[in-house]
Amino acid sequence: QVICERCLLTLPYIDRLKACHACGAAFGITVCTECNSATLAWRELGSFGIDACASATRLTEKTRRIIVTYKDKGEMRLADPIAALMARALPRAWRSGTLVPIPARRDAREERGFDHIETLSRAIGIATGLPTESLLAANRRKDQRSLEAKQRSRNAKAAFSLASPSHIPKEVIIVDDVFTTGATLRGAAQVLREAGAETVRALVFARA
Numbered sequence: 001q002v003i004c005e006r007c008l009l010t011l012p013y014i015d016r017l018k019a020c021h022a023c024g025a026a027f028g029i030t031v032c033t034e035c036n037s038a039t040l041a042w043r044e045l046g047s048f049g050i051d052a053c054a055s056a057t058r059l060t061e062k063t064r065r066i067i068v069t070y071k072d073k074g075e076m077r078l079a080d081p082i083a084a085l086m087a088r089a090l091p092r093a094w095r096s097g098t099l100v101p102i103p104a105r106r107d108a109r110e111e112r113g114f115d116h117i118e119t120l121s122r123a124i125g126i127a128t129g130l131p132t133e134s135l136l137a138a139n140r141r142k143d144q145r146s147l148e149a150k151q152r153s154r155n156a157k158a159a160f161s162l163a164s165p166s167h168i169p170k171e172v173i174i175v176d177d178v179f180t181t182g183a184t185l186r187g188a189a190q191v192l193r194e195a196g197a198e199t200v201r202a203l204v205f206a207r208a
Helices: 005-010 037-042 061-071 076-089 106-112 116-128 149-157 183-194
Strands: 052-058 098-101 136-138 160-162 171-179 199-207
Touching: 052 076, 061 076, 061 171, 061 199, 076 116, 076 199, 098 116, 116 171, 136 183, 160 183, 171 183, 183 199
Parallel strands: 052 199, 098 171, 171 199
Antiparallel strands: 136 160
């Protein structure tokens, strides 16, 4: 077993009864500090840009280590346990959507040898019975991890395009590993909405 039982029991899981239903912030059910109008204005945003977000865990040193070991150190056996936790966090009301993975940058994919989010998305699809469609292509952009909040938003606006002019499902669930500011998810959501998606939600493993 790649993640031991003790670690699984002590991960910082997010309680959906306490989390913001809009952005998924862990303790935002009453007053959310992440997607209120003042915070959005500071980030130069008119709206949050995603209909809802769910996350399996909070981003801590422990969950960050799991993600880094998986995607940057090539421990692909972690894909199934990460996907299982994300599938468990998926609300029942979302079970009619199509999973759409955030595509890896070309240089990152070549360096790692695999697309870590697409792999996760397909594993979540197996666990939930939901279809997975790789509808997005990654344009050239800076690595989001090196940028501040406002820079992330600007960088993400042109980060994605449609992979092909195929039919876009009405309900999509964007899949990513980590939600930091939400800029990546918003950039992807904008492309999918413009292509015809009516409901755009997001599912992530760890929420900052």
